[in-house]
Amino acid sequence: MRYRMDLPAVLRGVNLDIPAGSRLAVVGRTGSGKSSLAAALIRYPGPGCTAGSLLVGGRDVKTVPLARLRRHIALLPQEPWVLRGSVRENLGGDACVDSDAWALLRSLGLADAVRNLPVEIAGSGGGLDGKLSTAAWSRGQRQLLALARAVLRRPAILVLDEATASLDEASEQRVLAAADNHATAAHCTVISVVHRVAIALAHDAHDRQVAVLDAGRVAEVGPARELTARDGGAFARLVQAHSAG
Numbered sequence: 370m371r372y373r374m375d376l377p378a379v380l381r382g383v384n385l386d387i388p389a390g391s392r393l394a395v396v397g398r399t400g401s402g403k404s405s406l407a408a409a410l411i412r413y414p415g416p417g418c419t420a421g422s423l424l425v426g427g428r429d430v431k432t433v434p435l436a437r438l439r440r441h442i443a444l445l446p447q448e449p450w451v452l453r454g455s456v457r458e459n460l461g462g463d464a465c466v467d468s469d470a471w472a473l474l475r476s477l478g479l480a481d482a483v484r485n486l487p488v489e490i491a492g493s494g495g496g497l498d499g500k501l502s503t504a505a506w507s508r509g510q511r512q513l514l515a516l517a518r519a520v521l522r523r524p525a526i527l528v529l530d531e532a533t534a535s536l537d538e539a540s541e542q543r544v545l546a547a548a549d550n551h552a553t554a555a556h557c558t559v560i561s562v563v564h565r566v567a568i569a570l571a572h573d574a575h576d577r578q579v580a581v582l583d584a585g586r587v588a589e590v591g592p593a594r595e596l597t598a599r600d601g602g603a604f605a606r607l608v609q610a611h612s613a614g
């Protein structure tokens with residue numbers, strides 16, 4: 370994959386098999402191509418910039434209409450974005466079912482924060498119609514809300530691109546656990562680009578596979594435990610560098 374026809378390829382010879390409903394953690398140095406891999410999934414950049422094929426559910430994404438593709442693949446970027454407006458608007462507007470939304474907000478630990486929002490529409494009593502004041506919410510809360518928005522769309526694939534990189538550890542655990550819980554309940558595939566090796570290790574318990582990217586290639590792929598034990602392996606080296614501080 371390249372970003373423009375006249376630019377060099379940023380992903381080369383990437384061959385990954387990600388079973389439906391599984392979790393894959395993607396690690397690698399800055400510039401190794403992690404975000405590009407996520408971009409390739411939603412067909413950004415456009416035609417002519419990719420070679421080879423990328424199959425989702427056995428179907429080449431090139432043949433899937435973009436709007437449909439992006440409905441089924443939710444991408445959660447590093448910077449949480451919230452809309453100026455009500456919680457409901459942030460959760461998909463009219464498509465947002467109150468009972469689903471509240472159940473999810475409770476599981477994310479956001480229900481109280483939403484209940485305490487100032488009233489937007491006279492007589493509405495805050496809640497889902499409360500106006501979101503981004504200043505009053507922490508970055509972690511905003512990322513949880515962004516996750517709620519993504520999850521309520523019931524994507525088949527959830528991609529977290531360093532979505533927790535700027536959060537404190539408690540919020541980070543909360544977002545990752547929420548993504549995992551959702552994935553288990555909805556049989557959703559989760560691909561998470563993680564900045565800290567420790568996270569890939571911690572989630573090994575979930576049978577998560579780890580892929581190490583290096584200069585646009587997949588250097589290694591396998592269960593974290595197995596890769597850690599590989600003498601001189603790419604992941605083992607990352608773990609060592611990490612524990613050396």
Ligand SMILES: Nc1ncnc2c1ncn2[C@@H]1O[C@H](COP(=O)(O)OP(=O)(O)O)[C@@H](O)[C@H]1O
Nearest residue numbers: 372376379397398399400401402403404405406
């Ligand atoms: N929008 C873009 N246009 C052109 N080149 C890009 C763009 N985004 C990333 N790149 C290049 O692609 C390579 C991989 O970057 P990226 O996928 O962002 O890596 P990572 O997410 O692992 O840090 C880098 O050389 C980067 O400069």
Ligand SMILES: [Mg+2]
Nearest residue numbers: 403404405531
């Ligand atoms: Mg990136």
